[in-house]
Each structure stands twice: as C-alpha cells, then as structure tokens.
Amino acid sequence: MSTLLIKNATVLATMDDHRREIREGGLFIHDGFIEQVGRSIDLPLEADEILDLRNHLILPGLVNCHHHFYQTLTRAVPAAQNANLFNWLKTLYPIWARMNPEDIFLSTKTALAELALSGCTTASDHLYLFPNGSSLDDEIAAAQEMGMRIHASRGSMSLGESKGGLPPDSVVDSEEVILKDSLRLIERYHDPNPGSKVQIVLAPCSPFSVTSELMRQSAILAREHNIHLHTHLAETQDEDAFCLQKFGHKPVAYMQSLDWVGEDVWFAHSVHVGKDEIQVYKTTGCGVAHCPSSNMRLASGIAPVREYIQAGVKLGLGVDGSASNDGSHMLAEARTAMLLARLRAGIEGASLSSEDAPPILTARESLELATRGGAAVLGRNDIGSLEPGKCADLIAIDLQRLEFTGGLHDPVAAAIFCVPVNVDYNIVGGKFIVREGQLTTLDLGPHIERHNQAAKRLLEG
Ligand SMILES: [Zn+2]
Numbered sequence: 001m002s003t004l005l006i007k008n009a010t011v012l013a014t015m016d017d018h019r020r021e022i023r024e025g026g027l028f029i030h031d032g033f034i035e036q037v038g039r040s041i042d043l044p045l046e047a048d049e050i051l052d053l054r055n056h057l058i059l060p061g062l063v064n065c066h067h068h069f070y071q072t073l074t075r076a077v078p079a080a081q082n083a084n085l086f087n088w089l090k091t092l093y094p095i096w097a098r099m100n101p102e103d104i105f106l107s108t109k110t111a112l113a114e115l116a117l118s119g120c121t122t123a124s125d126h127l128y129l130f131p132n133g134s135s136l137d138d139e140i141a142a143a144q145e146m147g148m149r150i151h152a153s154r155g156s157m158s159l160g161e162s163k164g165g166l167p168p169d170s171v172v173d174s175e176e177v178i179l180k181d182s183l184r185l186i187e188r189y190h191d192p193n194p195g196s197k198v199q200i201v202l203a204p205c206s207p208f209s210v211t212s213e214l215m216r217q218s219a220i221l222a223r224e225h226n227i228h229l230h231t232h233l234a235e236t237q238d239e240d241a242f243c244l245q246k247f248g249h250k251p252v253a254y255m256q257s258l259d260w261v262g263e264d265v266w267f268a269h270s271v272h273v274g275k276d277e278i279q280v281y282k283t284t285g286c287g288v289a290h291c292p293s294s295n296m297r298l299a300s301g302i303a304p305v306r307e308y309i310q311a312g313v314k315l316g317l318g319v320d321g322s323a324s325n326d327g328s329h330m331l332a333e334a335r336t337a338m339l340l341a342r343l344r345a346g347i348e349g350a351s352l353s354s355e356d357a358p359p360i361l362t363a364r365e366s367l368e369l370a371t372r373g374g375a376a377v378l379g380r381n382d383i384g385s386l387e388p389g390k391c392a393d394l395i396a397i398d399l400q401r402l403e404f405t406g407g408l409h410d411p412v413a414a415a416i417f418c419v420p421v422n423v424d425y426n427i428v429g430g431k432f433i434v435r436e437g438q439l440t441t442l443d444l445g446p447h448i449e450r451h452n453q454a455a456k457r458l459l460e461g
Contacts, residue, residue: 004029004392004430005047007040010399012058013412015371015385019364021412025058029392032195032429037386053396053425057411059367060386061121061393061428062330063374065289066230066268066318069111069125069139070096070104073455075326085236085298086208089166092323093129095458097171101134103454108142110451112150113442114328115319116433117422121148121393122374122383124289124318126230126268128155128205129171136185140198147433147441149196149393151378152189153203153230154182158214164246166208175214179221186225194382195391195429199228206232207251208242215258222264228379229260233267236300240272252277261286266377268318269294271301278304278311287314287377290369292340293333294320305341305361316374330370332420338366363416395434396425 005028012025014037028036028043036043071092074080080091104127115123127139136154143150159165160172182202190200202222204210210231222229234240234251247254252273255261261280266287273281281288290303308315317337319328341361375384383391399411403421407414415421426434433441 001031002430003047003049005043005050006053006058006394006396007043007050008052008054009056009058009396010054011411012037012386013060013367014387015060015368016387026053027058027386027392027394029430032392032431034386034388034390034392036388051425055400056396056398056424057415058386058394058396059119059412059415060371060384061395061426062119062334062370063316063378063384064115064120064123064319064328064330065266065287065316065374065377066291066320067111067123067125067328068127068321068323069108070099070127071321071323072107072110072114072328072451073099073103073458074323077323077459080323083298084238085300086166086238088298088324093167093171095461096129097131097168098458098461099129099134100132101138103458104134104138105142106447106451106454108139109146109442109447111322111328112143112146112148113439113444113447115330116146116148116426116439118329118331118420119395119423119426120330121395121426121428121433122151122378122380123148124151124153124201124230124378126153126155126203126205128157128203128209130173131171135181140189144197145441147431148428149198149383151199151201151228152185153201154185155203155205156182156214156218157205157209158211159209163211165210172209175211175217178214179217182218182221186227190225190227192226197429201228201230203230206235206239207247207254208239212247212258215260219259227264229265231260231267233270234272234277235269235295236298237272250277252280256280264379266314266316268320269300269303271295271303273304275307278307278313281308281313282311285314287316289316289318289377290337291318291320292336293327294324296336296340297324297326302340302344304344305337306345306359309365314373314376315369316377317369329420331415334366334370335416335420337361337369338363338416363413366416367412392427392430394425394427395423397421398424
C-alpha cells in the first residue's frame with residue numbers, strides 16, 4: 001500500500017467527460033490508481049510521498065497507437081530519405097533482416113525513452129519481422145524494464161515476393177509458425193485486467209505483405225482470446241491499386257471481406273478513404289491511428305481527421321516507426337496533427353475567417369486524440385483521463401520555460417501550440433518514469449552509445 005499526493009499544479013486538465021480543467025489542481029494516488037482529483041485544498045494532507053507541482057501543467061499520460069520501435073535503428077538512412085512507401089520499404093527490408101534479439105531490446109528502450117520524455121505513458125508497437133532468433137519477448141522484456149504500458153503487436157508477413165507480395169521471401173514466415181507463436185505470446189503475456197502493463201495484439205503487417213488466409217486465421221485466433229487486431233490500411237494510393245488488382249477490392253472492402261472490422265480492430269493511417277468507408281468504420285466500431293508526421297514524410301497524403309471526428313470514429317495518434325518520422329515525440333505529433341488538419345482545411349478552400357468554414361482542429365481536440373482518443377482505439381477504459389478509479393498515468397510540464405514564455409494565458413493550449421518540449425514528470429501507475437526531466441529507468445548515456453553501435457553494424461551489413 002503506497003500513496004502519492006500531487007498538489008498545487010497551475011492547471012490540471014482531466015480530459016474527463018466534462019473536460020474539467022482545475023486551477024491549483026492535484027491528485028491523490030493509492031497503489032497506482034487515482035483515488036481523488038480536485039483542487040489541492042480539497043485533497044488529503046498526508047501521503048507517503050508529497051510532490052508540489054506549482055508552476056506546472058498536469059495532463060493525462062499520452063497514448064501512442066502506432067509505432068515500430070525497431071526502426072529507431074534506421075532513422076535517416078540515406079537511401080530511404082526521399083522514397084515513397086513501397087520503395088522505402090524495399091530499401092529497408094534487407095537492413096532490418098540483419099537484426100538480432102539484442103537489437104530489438106535496445107531499440108525498444110530507445111523508442112520508449114523518447115516517448116516517455118515526450119509525455120507518453122502507454123504505447124502500442126507493431127513488430128512484424130523476427131530475424132536471427134529475435135521475438136516479441138525481446139521487446140516486452142525491454143518495456144518491462146522501462147516501466148511503461150505496452151500493447152505489443154505480434155506482427156507478421158507471409159506474402160513474399162515469389163507469391164506477389166512486396167517483401168523479400170527471406171523476411172516472411174509460414175502461416176503455421178506465425179499462428180503458433182501468436183498463441184504462445186497470448187498465453188504467456190496478455191493481461192486484460194484494469195491497470196494492465198502488457199497486452200498482446202495480433203497484427204499481420206499490411207495487405208501487400210500478408211496472405212488473405214493469414215488475415216482470416218489471425219482474426220479467428222484473436223477473437224477466441226479477446227485480443228485486438230491491428231494492421232496498416234489505406235496508407236497510400238499504391239496500396240489502393242495493389243488491393244484492387246490482387247484482391248478485387250479497395251483496402252476497406254477487402255477488410256470487410258475478411259471479417260476484419262469491429263470494435264476490436266484498429267488501422268494505422270487510413271489516409272485514402274471516402275465517405276462510405278468512414279461510415280464503415282463508424283458502424284462497425286473500427287479505430288484509426290492517425291500518423292501525420294509519417295504521412296508527410298512519405299508523401300502519402302493527408303488523412304480526413306475532421307471527417308473522422310464528425311462521423312464519431314474512434315481516433316488516436318501514432319508517431320509511426322522511427323524510419324518514417326524519424327522521431328517518437330508524442331507532443332510533437334499532437335501539434336503536427338493540429339497543423340496538418342488545418343492545412344487540409346485550407347487546401348479544401350476554407351478560410352479560417354469565413355463563416356461557412358469547416359471547423360478546424362483545436363489544440364484541445366488534438367490533445368484529446370493523444371489521450372482519451374488513443375485509449376479508446378486501444379480498447380482501454382482505465383487510461384486516457386485523470387479520474388478516480390483510473391490508472392495514475394500522468395505527465396507534468398514546468399511552465400517556467402523559454403518555449404512557453406508569453407503563452408501562459410492558456411497553458412493547456414500552449415503545450416500543443418508552442419514548440420514541443422520534453423516533460424518534467426512522467427508517472428505510470430503511480431511510479432516515476434521521468435523525474436525532474438530525467439529518466440529514472442534508463443542510464444541514457446551508455447544506452448545511446450550501444451544503440452548507435454548497433455545501428456552502424458546494421459547499415460554496414
Ligand atoms: Zn507503421
């Protein structure tokens with residue numbers, strides 16, 4: 001039994017159903033869960049630890065809905081800097097094929113360190129190649145040492161070049177091996193309970209790297225065990241053309257034909273969708289991980305964020321893999337989402353001042369995508385807002401900093417509008433992952449050196 005009292009924050013944004021923002025706010029935390037949220041003067045006076053956060057903004061911990069941690073090893077690779085998705089993948093597959101278990105472990109820590117410092121407390125990851133004896137266990141072990149919540153997607157590729165797919169045959173596996181390992185991971189790690197630190201997701205990689213049969217079998221296995229399903233979908237126009245030619249359907253209709261729609265499914269990207277497809281997501285309950293930086297980096301397009309919100313589709317944010325972003329900064333992603341949605345509105349002819357302009361994405365809406373939106377996409381009702389009974393997952397940002405100077409009329413909006421900063425506190429389940437701006441669970445200096453050595457080895461081959 002341990003208690004933590006946090007008090008005197010300049011503003012605490014709960015992101016609860018009423019979107020309460022509490023001045024001079026604080027929380028009382030008991031054994032990793034929030035017991036009280038409110039004005040500091042209304043909270044208990046005593047606790048095992050008391051943290052005075054005057055001059056700080058408190059937000060719910062941010063939720064990242066799509067990533068490939070291992071790609072932190074291949075940021076800014078020269079040959080892949082200026083390629084579109086398919087050429088970018090073809091350049092990187094052979095480099096990724098050299099990874100070993102240690103590389104997966106190291107790169108997971110790197111990505112989670114970056115995420116933690118940028119405000120993330122729960123991250124989904126999508127690992128879909130397992131070369132040289134590596135496995136999802138390597139990633140989960142690293143996440144457990146970091147102390148953050150992880151939704152580890154057992155990705156897979158089964159459609160190699162020889163069968164008409166995009167990846168080389170050397171990085172794809174047989175359906176039998178994939179399904180057997182998926183079941184092993186579910187039985188070993190998946191924890192569906194409130195406060196869960198590890199959940200398993202089944203995630204065949206994309207329509208152009210996976211057979212229809214593996215998609216179907218993965219859905220059956222996931223539903224037998226109440227596991228969520230995830231894949232890349234409708235990311236580029238090339239994918240549209242591939243799906244039409246190979247399967248006779250556009251991506252969303254292809255998913256419907258495979259029984260790959262429902263409350264238990266979320267898709268990364270979903271840039272190229274029309275009104276009818278957005279309606280399919282809404283009526284079936286599919287979620288979307290919007291990845292604005294990656295979509296810009298690979299010139300994939302601009303996702304219809306406003307239309308998703310208006311339709312009531314579950315929508316969260318993903319930084320995507322670090323080879324197509326090339327960073328894992330959650331506050332930066334929330335800012336980029338806001339700016340890109342406004343650019344789209346502008347391209348469509350809307351002027352912010354005209355009366356018939358469509359509503360643009362506000363800072364608070366973007367923050368919502370990064371918190372409760374992401375929680376809904378991952379199927380969690382115990383994270384995403386600061387309320388009694390929820391996990392004690394929160395971040396705090398010191399407002400006395402250069403980046404926010406002159407913006408303190410509205411600290412919540414400043415966190416999204418101003419240049420993205422690193423957080424000063426990151427707390428997961430009542431435990432400090434970042435304290436006074438420093439990671440508590442990783443010695444960053446030696447780690448960076450090891451990671452850079454691994455990246456150099458992979459590139460040199
Ligand atoms: Zn991705």
